[in-house]
Amino acid sequence: MFVIVIAGYILLGIYEFVPLYKEKRWKEFYVNMVLTFISFSLALLISIDVKIPSPVKPIEAIIKTIFGR
């Protein structure tokens, strides 16, 4: 599975980053790079069946302590 993910992200990278690089839009390039890095790591973790803790659980815990439900 993770081979597909890597291949997919390489294609996506070519599609997205080459035009940005050519046009020298560095701000867009770096923001997109960070987002791609996060999403690639998540995709890789999901593809090898790692259980990622849900970010909603802490929010739920806070709400439960505040409202007591």
Next chain:
Amino acid sequence: MVKITDKEAICIMVLFLLGSSIVIGTGIEAKNDAWIAGIFGLVLFIPFAFVYARVQSIYIGRDLFEISRLMFGKIPGAVIAALYSWYSFHLGALVLRNFSEFVNITTLYNTPLIVIILSFSVIIIAAARSGIEVIARVSTYALPLVILILIFMEVISIKQMKFNFIKPVFVNGFQKIAMAGFSAFSFPFAESVLFLGVFYSLKSRNSTYKVLLTGTLISGVILIMMTLLNIFILGIVVEDFYFPSYSSFSRIRLGSFLQRMEGTISVSYAITCFIKTSICLFVACKGVASIFGLDDYGVIAIQMGLLMAYFAYIVYDNTVEMVNWALKIYHYYAIPFQIIIPLIILITAEIRNRGKNTKGRDDGETE
């Protein structure tokens, strides 16, 4: 600059508000009094519609993120923009997850959830990347279809309805109905706070009030009708279904000719969810772009969309958790985004506007 007409904005708004509540229903904690809760939520929302519309009409042609930066300065403005980007991103992920669970439970039993989420997110990304004008045009074609389907189904289901299921009215007590009403307020009506990130593109200058109120009223009426239909067909057990509208539509039959019509609600659900998630993604991308000062939000749409899809996948472990969050936690979680921050923005905007107007009178200019 991209512009949308009032009519298109109303269409987006109605489809957005129908979003996932068309199948999950509003205020179903109140069982057979859910329709009262729906009306309560709608009435409760009207003052807030005025709040949102007033904020937009003070800063015509600017989106929520620009407004917050103009009012609170660079860093606090960026914090508010980040909060709303998160809310929008999270809401989009929740709707995406709801829809994918729905498809997984009702139609594609053996397909892995991630496949459904990813295939749905492809069209969402395409829509958000194409911009608000494209979403608006799709909505104008989709809204009549959705409304026609719902009216047709309501009419042919009359024979199946048992009108005494609605009785005894007010049996759940005022407190429970009020709580359910509050939950109907926050999901879906007050979610329209996200439209502060869309209304900057309205063609006519002062139509925010019209769009917000008309959109809310139309979708409110449709939702309350759906809730009533579910109560008339399913009775007080309506709360026990994950997707009450789907269950009630699957019971509709007209002789042996028309039966198992639940596909129609799936189509409406797909359309409304598509519009809702694309608006959420659009606003989230706009927010991130404004935080980092990007000229074009479109370049980050693909990655944000993929992140939204992964987030939708990891956010809950199972359906029970999803329904629990939607019905028990969500309306508390949404209070700051839907009530507190808009009120702060409005008060600050009014104070600033007043100061500007008195100053502007001397200079001979008004905002």
